[in-house]
Amino acid sequence: MAEVEETLKRIQSHKGVIGTMVVNAEGIPIRTTLDNSTTVQYAGLLHQLTVKAKSTVRDIDPQNDLTFLRIRSKKHEIMVAPDKEYLLIVIQNPCE
Amino acid sequence: MEIVYVYVKKRSEFGKQCNFSDRQAELNIDIPPNPELAKQFVERNPVDTGIQCSTSMSEHEANTERFEMETRGVNHIEGGWPKDVNPLELEQTIRFRKKVEKDENYINTIMQLGSVMEHCIKQNNAIDIYQEYFDDEDAVEVMEEAPSAKTINVFRDPQEIKRPATHISWHPDGNRKLAVAYSCLNFQRAPEGMSNESYIWDLENPNRPEIALKPSSPLVTLEYNPKDSHVLLAGCYNGQIACWDTRKGSLVAELSTIEFSHRDPVYGTIWLQSKTGTECFSASTDGQVMWWDVRKMTEPTEVVIMDITRNERLEHALGAISLEFESTLPTKFMVGTEQGIVISCNRKAKTSAEKIVCTFSGHHGPIYALQRNPFYPKNFLTVGDWTARIWSEDSRESSIMWTKYHMAYLTDGAWSPVRPAVFFTTKMDGTLDIWDFVFKQCDPALSLKVCDEALFCLRLQDNGCFIACGSQLGTTTLLEVSSGLCTLQRNEKNTVSSMFERETRREKILEARHREMRLKEKGKAEGKDDDLREGEPALNLEELVTKAEEEFFDVIFTELKKREAEAMKQKPKPLKQPSLETEEEVEGEEEGAEERDGEESPTLEGQP
Numbered sequence: 001m002a003e004v005e006e007t008l009k010r011i012q013s014h015k016g017v018i019g020t021m022v023v024n025a026e027g028i029p030i031r032t033t034l035d036n037s038t039t040v041q042y043a044g045l046l047h048q049l050t051v052k053a054k055s056t057v058r059d060i061d062p063q064n065d066l067t068f069l070r071i072r073s074k075k076h077e078i079m080v081a082p083d084k085e086y087l088l089i090v091i092q093n094p095c096e
Numbered sequence: 097m098e099i100v101y102v103y104v105k106k107r108s109e110f111g112k113q114c115n116f117s118d119r120q121a122e123l124n125i126d127i128p129p130n131p132e133l134a135k136q137f138v139e140r141n142p143v144d145t146g147i148q149c150s151t152s153m154s155e156h157e158a159n160t161e162r163f164e165m166e167t168r169g170v171n172h173i174e175g176g177w178p179k180d181v182n183p184l185e186l187e188q189t190i191r192f193r194k195k196v197e198k199d200e201n202y203i204n205t206i207m208q209l210g211s212v213m214e215h216c217i218k219q220n221n222a223i224d225i226y227q228e229y230f231d232d233e234d235a236v237e238v239m240e241e242a243p244s245a246k247t248i249n250v251f252r253d254p255q256e257i258k259r260p261a262t263h264i265s266w267h268p269d270g271n272r273k274l275a276v277a278y279s280c281l282n283f284q285r286a287p288e289g290m291s292n293e294s295y296i297w298d299l300e301n302p303n304r305p306e307i308a309l310k311p312s313s314p315l316v317t318l319e320y321n322p323k324d325s326h327v328l329l330a331g332c333y334n335g336q337i338a339c340w341d342t343r344k345g346s347l348v349a350e351l352s353t354i355e356f357s358h359r360d361p362v363y364g365t366i367w368l369q370s371k372t373g374t375e376c377f378s379a380s381t382d383g384q385v386m387w388w389d390v391r392k393m394t395e396p397t398e399v400v401i402m403d404i405t406r407n408e409r410l411e412h413a414l415g416a417i418s419l420e421f422e423s424t425l426p427t428k429f430m431v432g433t434e435q436g437i438v439i440s441c442n443r444k445a446k447t448s449a450e451k452i453v454c455t456f457s458g459h460h461g462p463i464y465a466l467q468r469n470p471f472y473p474k475n476f477l478t479v480g481d482w483t484a485r486i487w488s489e490d491s492r493e494s495s496i497m498w499t500k501y502h503m504a505y506l507t508d509g510a511w512s513p514v515r516p517a518v519f520f521t522t523k524m525d526g527t528l529d530i531w532d533f534v535f536k537q538c539d540p541a542l543s544l545k546v547c548d549e550a551l552f553c554l555r556l557q558d559n560g561c562f563i564a565c566g567s568q569l570g571t572t573t574l575l576e577v578s579s580g581l582c583t584l585q586r587n588e589k590n591t592v593s594s595m596f597e598r599e600t601r602r603e604k605i606l607e608a609r610h611r612e613m614r615l616k617e618k619g620k621a622e623g624k625d626d627d628l629r630e631g632e633p634a635l636n637l638e639e640l641v642t643k644a645e646e647e648f649f650d651v652i653f654t655e656l657k658k659r660e661a662e663a664m665k666q667k668p669k670p671l672k673q674p675s676l677e678t679e680e681e682v683e684g685e686e687e688g689a690e691e692r693d694g695e696e697s698p699t700l701e702g703q704p
Contacts, residue, residue: 001197001203003207004202004203004207007206007210007211008210010210011210011213014217014218014221016220016221022206026177026178068216070216072226077220079213081213083209084205085201086202086205086209088206088210090217092220094220094221094224
């Protein structure tokens with residue numbers, strides 16, 4: 001339990017990180033550093049996207065699996081680490 | 097009128113059963129047609145009746161049952177909370193969350209995902225992985241592909257007796273047509289019944305020529321007028337100049353009179369840049385260069401005799417076999433002769449003797465092609481005997497760059513109009529060589545065997561992509577080169593100009609050295625003569641001869657010894673420059689020919 005806290009705190013403290021959140025398979029945000037409405041929005045949308053990405057990868061090669069998803073946009077980068085049950089989402093502003 | 101039929105029945109037979117019986121038909125009334133009645137009618141002529149011959153169709157309507165559709169959306173605001181948790185109640189949601197956080201699976205997952213995530217975050221912070229490198233530089237087109245050329249079309253001489261294709265000219269607008277001149281250049285060896293016709297081919301139709309030009313004597317050269325694409329100028333085998341207008345047909349429009357024409361086949365005809373677009377000039381192996389106006393072909397407007405002794409003697413004139421004219425330098429022109437000398441002339445000189453400005457000699461045989469570099473007009477290419485040479489106008493004693501001696505005679509050559517370092521040559525064994533001097537200088541960048549017989553002429557299209565070459569059997573092949581050879585490379589112009597300047601400077605230095613050596617030799621010879629003349633009573637002829645012989649053999653022996661020593665050391669000999677050796681050493685070398693390792697080649701190769 002403490003390690004989890006420590007890990008999440010460490011992630012949050014990295015340079016450029018705007019927000020961190022943990023979402024479960026049903027889209028319920030377990031842990032978040034952003035406000036609720038934003039979190040819920042991110043959770044819902046990214047969950048669907050992750051599922052689609054995962055199915056794409058597996059369609060092409062059934063042996064393959066999605067390990068990480070990175071979405072680079074003009075303003076920041078959204079990084080999603082998927083798992084069977086949970087999703088770790090971090091929004092970072094990469095230094096240019 | 098009434099038609100009545102009467103039948104009789106007995107009273108006793110009334111009410112009897114009807115018995116039917118068969119009988120033949122009886123004609124009761126026969127009413128023939130009465131033509132008189134026709135007069136009561138008026139014939140209607142014409143009769144306007146609509147008739148239709150088509151399938152009969154019918155139209156029906158049907159109505160299907162209505163299919164109802166509805167669009168519905170779901171707005172998912174909150175996550176899928178389990179049934180027992182009310183998403184609006186903060187306490188319940190917090191409790192649910194706490195429960196999840198205690199789950200061991202959750203802890204492991206987060207640890208694992210966390211490390212992955214951290215790696216990426218750190219990566220992002222370390223460098224910008226999407227940075228555009230080399231953004232400020234221009235897009236470098238890396239020509240990775242090897243130079244190549246492929247044949248697109250082949251135009252064969254439709255005549256039975258095949259004649260060599262001696263000259264090709266591209267149509268000036270759009271380059272969709274090719275004019276090819278056919279003639280047999282072997283003296284008096286034209287076979288019987290050989291046709292005099294030359295053809296204009298359309299690139300789309302290789303089976304039949306578009307227009308046939310019918311002269312009285314076979315055409316040796318043929319040129320389109322760059323200003324007027326309907327007019328063609330041709331030089332004939334019998335020395336006349338002929339002019340065609342393709343709108344007027346395939347017979348000659350204008351022909352020069354035979355008395356004033358050349359006395360040998362006309363090998364070069366070029367249109368001049370003039371306001372009227374009707375001036376041209378021609379050259380032939382009889383040693384004359386004549387200027388003509390095609391509107392009046394009875395006489396040439398000017399004649400210049402290619403006599404390099406500047407005496408205007410026709411007997412001493414050199415036969416011209418190629419002609420060069422660049423429209424950017426309108427007063428100068430160059431003539432390549434059969435004797436291997438290029439004569440540079442000035443058209444606007446006051447006296448005829450001054451017309452000949454200078455000569456460049458260096459080829460061992462006739463110069464079949466002569467062309468200035470389109471980007472650097474001071475440098476020009478000559479093709480003759482077994483080499484192709486590049487000259488600079490400043491260096492008159494020798495060419496500044498040359499190719500090695502090939503196995504087959506070179507017949508024609510041309511610069512590429514788009515790349516200053518690329519030129520093309522054709523050989524007697526049917527190969528087309530493409531040289532790229534910024535890429536490789538000792539060998540052609542690409543050597544293609546176009547056909548089995550000899551290739552006689554070559555012409556490039558203005559965009560530099562297409563080449564037409566004509567062969568001995570009259571087959572004209574159209575080739576397309578790869579884009580690397582017809583697009584200007586980065587920095588190529590600078591590279592080429594610096595290369596030409598460097599080679600010109602080298603030649604100048606060599607020339608200066610030669611001159612020095614010659615002066616020294618002359619001085620020494622004169623000095624020796626003086627000594628001999630003074631000591632004449634003392635020495636006589638035989639002693640002179642023995643003295644010369646001794647010196648001669650001394651030199652040979654020293655040379656032999658030197659060679660033996662070197663052969664023993666088995667050291668590869670450095671390339672000696674034969675031009676720097678004195679006369680005695682040259683003789684010594686000839687004598688020691690058997691001892692030669694064979695590593696020295698008598699010709700210099702252009703240094704890269």
